[in-house]
Amino acid sequence: MMSEMVPSPPQDIQLMNIIDKLAQFVARNGKEFEKMTLEKQINNSKFAFLRPGEEFFDYYQYKLMESRRSLLGKIFKILRIILNKKNIIQ
DSSP states (O other), X not given: OOOOOOOOOXXXXXXXXXXXXXXXXXXXXXXXXXXXXXXXXXXXXXXXXXXXXXXXXXXXXXXXXXXXXXXXXXXHHHHHHHHHHTTSOO
16 A cells, blocks of 8 residues: 655645645535635735645645545445444444
């Protein structure tokens, strides 16, 4: 099994928090939320990471993937509980 290469986070803790939180919001609310954020923050350098090729774009993509995995894990856990209660799966 290949291990994932984790991109380096920003040294700036505030920027790292912005990236991490936005990744969580986009995972929950979809790409439209990301698009809206990019449009609203087009001139804000703290959101440059939303554009491919920019510094921390890879870190953002990694955090987005991580957030989606976490969300899917929670969904599967809830589905398993529901299906177990209905005796559909063991």
